[in-house]
Amino acid sequence: MKSRPTKAKRTLADFIRGTPVDFPDELSEELAEQVSLQTTQTTENQIEKPAAKTSTRKKRSTAQPSPLNEVSTEPMTQAASPIPNPAPAFLDAIAELPDFRSALDRWTKRETFYWDGAWLGAVAPLACAAQKLQRRPILVLVAHHQDAETLARDIEFFHEESCWVFPPGSEETDGDALQQQEVIERLQVLAQIDRFRIDPAGTPPIVVTTLQALMCSVPSPDQLRNDRRVLQVGKTVDLAELKKWLADSGYRVTTAVQMAGEFTARGGILDVYPPDAPEPYRIEFFDNEIESIRSFDTVSQRSIQRLDRVDLLAAKEATREEAILLDYCNDRWMVLFSEPTAGLHHAAAFRARIPFPERFRDPIEVYQQLQKYPFAQIGQLAAEGYSGDLIRVPISDVQRIGGELENIPKEIDACLSADRRAVIVCINDGELARMQEIIQTCQASQTGRVLLVVGLLSSGFEIPGGAFILTVNQILRRAMLKRSSRKHASRAIDTFLDLRSGDLVVHLSHGIAIYLGMEIISKDGQKIEHLMLEFDGGTKLYVPTANIDLVQRYIGGTKTRPKLAKIGGQAWARQKQAAQSAVQDMAAELLELQAQRRAQTGIAFKPDSIWQKQFEASFPYEETPDQLTAIEATKKDMVSSRPMERLICGDVGFGKTEVAMRAAFKAVESGYQVAVLVPTTVLAEQHYKTFRRRMAEFPFEIAKLSRFETNAQQNETLKKLAKGQVDIVIGTHRLASTDVKFFNLGLLIIDEEQKFGVELKERIKKTASQVDVLTLSATPIPRTLHMSLVGIRDISNLETPPEDRMSIETRVVRWNDAMLRNAILRELNRDGQIYFVHNRIEDMHSVAAKLQRIAPEARIVIGHGQMAEHGLEQVMLDFIEHRADILLATTIIESGLDISNANTMFIDEADRYGLSELHQLRGRVGRYKHQAHCYLLVDRNKHLNPDAARRLHAIEEFSQLGAGFGIAMRDLEIRGAGNLLGTQQSGHIAAVGYELYCQLLDQAVRQMTKSPLKLSLDVDIQLPVEAYLPPDYIQDMRHKIDVYRRISRLQDIQSIHQMRQELDDRFGKLPQSVQRLLEIAELKMDATLWSIKSIDLQNQFLRFTYSDQRRIAQLAQKHAGKLRLVEPDMQAFWSLADPSDPNISELLAKIDLLAVLRAILHW
Template identity: 35%
Template sequence: MFDLPTNDQNQNWIHVNGLALPLAVAELYQQTDGLLLLLTDSVHHSRQLEDELSLVTAGRDLSIFHFPLWDTLPYDVFSPNPEIISERLKFLQQISARNDHGIVVMPVQNLMQKVPPKDFIKGRSFYVKIGDQLVLEKWRHRLDKNGYHHVSEVREAGEYVVRGGVLDIYPMGGLAAFRIELFDDEVESIRIFDTETQLTIEQVTQIQVMPANEFPFDEPARELFLSRFREYFDVNTGRSDIYQDVRKGLHFSGIEHYLPMFHANLSDMFDYLPKDATVVHCHNSHAVMATWEKQIQARYEDRRHDLQRPLIAPDSLYLSAQHTGQQLTAYRQVWINSKLSTEPQVDVRSSLIKKPDFEQQTLAQYFNRSPDRVLIAVDSPGRLDIVQDKLKKAQPPFVYVDNICGFLNSDVPRALTVAAIENGVYLKQQGIRIYDEGLIFGRRVSRRQQGQKFQANPEDIISNLTDLHLDSAIVHIDHGVGRYRGLKMLDYDGEAEYLEVEYLGGDKLFVPVSSLHLVARYSGAGSEQAPWHKLGSDSWAKAKQKAAKKVKDVAAELLSIYAMREAAGGQPISINEQEYRLFCDGFPFTETEDQEQAIVAVKQDMQANTHMDRVICGDVGFGKTEIAMRAAFLAANDARQVIMLVPTTLLAQQHYDNFLDRFAPFPIRVELLSRFVSNKHSKEVIAGMADGTVDIVIGTHKLLQKNLKIKNLGLVIVDEEHRFGVRQKDRLKQLKADVDLLTLTATPIPRTLNSALSGLRDLSIIATPPKARLSIKTQVVEWHKSLINEACTREIQRGGQVYFLHNEVQTIEQMAEQVQKINPKARVRVAHGQMHEQDLQQVMVDFHKQRFNILVCTTIIESGIDIPNANTMIINRADKLGLAQLHQLRGRVGRSHHKAFAYLIIPGWKAITKDAKKRLEAIESLEDLGAGFTLATHDMEIRGSGELLGEEQSGQIQNIGFTLYCEMLERAVSALKKGEDIDLLADDDSHIDVELNIPALIPEDYIFDVYTRLTFYKRMNNAKNTDSLDNIRAELVDRFGPLPDYAVNLFHVLKIKLKAVKLHITRLIMTEDHADFKFSHPDESFYATLIKLLQTEPQRFKPLPDNGLRYVGEFETAEQRIDAVYQLFDILQP
């Protein structure tokens, strides 16, 4: 394809762009008999290249191996993700067992890191197959020797449990957990099982079991570690936590960075690579290795003096960049786009495609004029039909091909395929253009992380029907509050699915699924307190009238507040973009999509002529602090002072430390004001605030002192507003009257949520978790010593730490003693708010530095304590805590790449209150990352929503439901802004009645789960445009397969409704021989079109009373009816 030289010389390929790299590598693979080693500059580029290779070689017999880099830094105090260790072990086992043809992709840094010797993995791996003899006691000993953890229930790789004649194991290097059943000592069956449900899925004939770590941890290995520790380090072993942990047989976090101390000798990757391998440098390998070596050395020098964690010298763990480069010269090498290489050049002749200009031409015209062969790669199977529809006028027509390889090997001029590629590429030599979908249509569907769920708009979360259960309160905009009785299939001139609502007295209403925009889950109180209206009575009308009057008053007050804000006139900040970009570059992670949107919103707010009042709602660890830091930088860099108000001294200290690090390169003075700060220094800080020499102050309620003077306050940041009392909030109102306000919260209290959703405050939701973040497994349980021991042992065995929350200071010491007895090997300490501040600070520092395993504490750890190594939370008497508190506390764990667990202990379900039960059920059911916002809506139902502008938590919202209240308020504010009078009880444009009398539904055999169907029905009805409907359609196809005809009909019905709004159509009813339309408020040009139709085609079009029109024809099939409506819409389109 690229005419690559077939000799064994080194080469430098030039003009290699986009997909041209994997395509050229695939051609090189065909020419060589040995292994190809592709070296990249990062984990991200390795994964991307691996994915692209899979796409361009689909259908070929090709082995692609990936050797991942540890997801920790050199000399880190954290251990790598177990999944990465599993993947590395599997790779080393595969590569040592076979030296034949294949492609290996890895970051070049991996070549420098030493690895276990080849005989370690081979000598400790074994197979188990049906019919084998297996003595359980010997097996347990063998698994323990291999580093596996014995638990009561297998959940993660590296764990096993024996129950009677059954052995559950999750082997390293495997993709699933297995259940081995024995008959006497013979293996009778081996089944894969789900670690969540513990149910078996399918049978297999054999499995492979590899060691659980890259180091041995049996008694000889531990003795070797202890011996070398004493030999290498001049420290008191009796006071060394890591020495004592290994002596007791416990892992400590970061143990992998002591690899040489467990092995007699280590190997490197060159011991595993065959000598005839070809090395491809996808980036400047030598520069990357030199940078990596400097980072290793810098981290070693920075940490080598910590006597608690003495470090091994770099040359024991890593090869030098120079030595690695020398080793590479023994192999044939190919450089990609190298400007330094002197090897013979090979011109691949490719370039990236720029986004086409469709301003002057249609999509079809653009491709019709192209002389090149064209392939469009769409992101998913669900997008295929949609893109084909948009390209149906192209000539020659676009045909579907199975994969990229199939297109390249054919002579098809125009084709579509499913392949999620990053960039389009032009292959000049071949005359081929490959477009990614985003180049042509924009990113219609964001590429979400695997397993990440759809994120709804804030209002949609409340009106969503996902949480609707049988007998739940539900509100219909025309008929009031009833009770949901399920989905029913009815055949009324075409089979369709209906939502059944029962009203007081037993009357029932059946709502078609194409009209679910008229229905919402009732929010405002729990179902028991919700009203229940009688169908046909005037009680609902009266409730709406009363609410409408109240809403108009609230809307007027809102506008008054808006007017006051605008009159105050806020002074927009001036941004130095270059310095701001430098500050942003200090963020060590990649911003999530939600985070980026919130950052942009805050920046725009601060540049506006009105004062900012924005709530940032995001789960703990989702990046709210970074948004606050950037806002603080923008203000401070423009000579405005910033105060950040936090609820606890511990959180203040942590924020202060983080701010100090980030602002260190800039001439911005950051200070702390809390009880951890001496009186003398506090006076200096207060004086600095008054004279303007202090730029940013982070503090507790001390910042709310009345005598505190701030020379030029520009921004107030409030973290967890719900933790402050009424008096403190009153003082806060005075402070924020004429400055920008940014509120950070994980679970907004109902009133904050209420006002944000109602437009009083702006709202940004961060619902996208950082990459590799896992949800927290939450269980509500009763107290059992065995459960406490199991939870603590599981965490400590993997080198982690445990929070044990006991919120009674009087008995906390006794509880700590009890926890110590249950876990005799653990090191237990106590922390609570009545301790002396220096003692409390020291305990938290020691916990952060992993000097003990279990912290028995009060809710003092609720806000902001960031210990990534602590991933198990046990909360005693969880029934006594509020929903926001529980969510905050649970968020203290799960802040790293390890699976986290939260155990909520109660005295028994019968011994707790109804509200406590609802709170616990809500938090247990919502394990999804980013669930804080949804939990706030549950809290609103349990406690009431709160008056928008008052303090009492009751009101009109409870009478009509939160969704309708917000909808009325939005319409009222909009009308008042325009100076119009509005009838809030009149139907709006969304009340369009479309009855095509065709089967239009999502069949039960397509999506069996009723709640999932309801969710999709509601999302489809809430879609504001056809693109949104297309995205939902694509998602359905991706998740459940090709759409059945009835579901396709439903999408057409909903698209017809959307188009009908623009054409002033309020009603459309269709039969076999005619379609009746009713119009509202058509303008003069539209009337002219109608009159022309009636005059030119009187047989097909006939007038009806009240702005009606009849369209006559033969419409027997669903397809004929849909096509006829679209044709008429084209005619009526102005």
């Protein structure tokens, strides 16, 4: 239902048309009332959601214009009142232009014409204005898929609903992750279009695609509707048949559903994520009857909301009936083709280079089919020989505003002469607030002729005689960021979950053993699952899974296999004691160093200012929780008077640079200079651009010192540094030269610190002994070690990956020309780029010739560290600006390159690299939301040595996001622990295992810092009670071990209650054996509080061993003598039955031992 135009909306429309308008004082109140707030209805069916869920592609983008902001005529110290979205008013103003009306009339009458003088940014407002007037769906074609994503963001700024992007297909049929992702995205769009075709109510859609994508075969509309299953609560469905249908319909079987097109079954519970669904569904069966349907969150795996019915769309593009996207578009659709000549050329080139072109329609044939619809073409210039009419686009590009920060108010005033108006689009509220300050001296702003709004738009335009719409990116002349949100914190990788038969483990009481697997053993008629361990001499120990916390995976950091422990021997106790003494000495040394640092007087930087808050608010992403923690800890260190020395650890692309930039901003605002030390010229260049882009709205002078600068440029920078005219300098080891003098250095940032030698780092620190030091490391330390060092080292760990990023498909392959060609073409076909890493400079040109022979279509450039400065800079620039398809380079690209369009990497002779180096290189791809591939190439005839094979297997295995922690642990296994804690400690780690070592270190640190000790729940409970996870309840071994481990680490009653709810939700109703497992976990908590170490059954007695005479005496007193103490043996006994009773066996069999224990131990 249309609302009556309010005074605020009418005034805003007049403002954009250029009609004289006053801004009365009461307008702000009326405008504020018009803000449309999205509310969430909570129904009785709503289930409490454990965490905010991640959005799906087809939902309304978070990048849409949010509540918008008017510039106040008062002094601008804060964001002004929100106003309605001005986009509809701009569309109305365009729709009233006679030239636009004339062109639209020809378009709808199917008359041929070409809108010329257009740029990509003009397509969205013109398409949206046409859609708003005609109320018809529009298909917009662009030349390249990259342009499609940019245009879709622009359309979402102007359009009332989400814009759908239809991606190109692949000629591959191997069903890998990339192809599956493309299939899912296409099916999502097809389902949405078909839904609108059947029920055309609501706002007509706008679909953006390419001619290449239109050539791809898809299921016919009838096939799409028929290839689906409808499931409803209370209906009977054959679960086995349904699982077969899902597998046959393209769904991938997985252990935990994370992405569309996946499913998994656990007993009577089926999790499935249809391609067109906003969330996955959890369907619970009782026999073959559907008992409940719930949506659930992919991160927490917990249910969100109950549903009555769901549709499951097939997840593959079986084409029994040949069709293309146009077969879904009826005659109501209109078509707008942007840069058709380039689009035709690109589509023809694609079809010419694929091995099976017959699978795709001919581009000319599709182009002709497009002209059966109301068809218009738009672009900068029509093709030579075009015979149709040329019509100039009715809006103009805006390029004359922008440049130096101090000149922006004057340029805006010059542009907005004669009462012209402007709307300036800012990325977020922080950028809006800063822009208000920048333009407050502007005459146009003071007279109410400038509005600031929040949204995402690639470029602005001018309405003849009306208003301008500008973007801050245009004004500051910076590239538009690809904005996305972030994922919620994910649990760190638990290396114990990768335990395989034959691996070494550590039993806390008995020492090192071999893990043989898990086995359910019946004892006294009760089934209990055990871990089987083998010790020295073949002695086997069966550990109940209720005591799984007593077993750790052994990681010793030594290449020699340790000797197995002997049960009952004294050697293990001596090794533990020696390790304990060593960690106490190390903790004492680290605490002494920390005390010395805190005794020094350094710089106390200022608290956060308005500028600092504006700068932080302008960050175009949502910070992760651990990123916020790191930022707060860093700023807290900086405002204190002691010199900071903080280490920021985080995996590739997890947000370390933003932490550093916020620290740098604080230092400069406090009047100090900042030095950023990086290992390579490439990273220096990358950081220079990143810092300048982020700080473009602030009057900071940022310079660089590296090989890319001439001697004259370096000398000029050195002079400015010495005079205090440079605020932030970013450089390589050149910064450590003796001729570098600072005027007032306050903060040193060392990035990729693992790449620098100790001597260089110490030399730099000596030149600035009192400055704050922030160190960034892309090799994350294992989480357990990090937690152990908290309190004696200032460390922040970043563990959360960006949203939209997918894990990198990693494969170890022998060199094969056909495989290389297919992989290269697949990347080129999606307009992507490729890294090829080859680390021998002497034969790089021969490798380039080989690649050119394999893929003659590809444009190849070569880059390495021995090139002339400007030659390497030009190569990097060519690749960044997509003038090259393949960058053949040495490991110089390992640090810092952030090119979102490069999503395939080949690492030649991968067996020559270290594990962390392979992980760092691989991190250069997959920087945006596209599926990335990394191929580890090995010579076809080469025999790999065991260490190289283990490294390659590890990097292939750990390909998920956040895998750096798993990589660090595996690196610890392969290379040793000396690099983490020093060679003196590596022997003790080898003796007792890494995890136990960290526990001992944690205890030592807590004792010395007088921190509360962690509650240790290593109580050994051995009772003839069935307490385990049945095989038919949790089938996947990793999930089973994960649940056992998590239950063993529960610390309070609330966490037990939450675990019970989670198991019931994810796996179904808890069997009695699982209930007992949780009861035993609760009993361990009670037993720990009474200092009880073990509980078992001895004849008719419950036997307790204990460690604290005073506590057990209190327990005995509580039960008035029923608990008999045997003090010399530190044991206590509770009689369950009279031994003289002839029916004692029957009596004992009927006793609920856990209930008895609850009564005894209840706190």
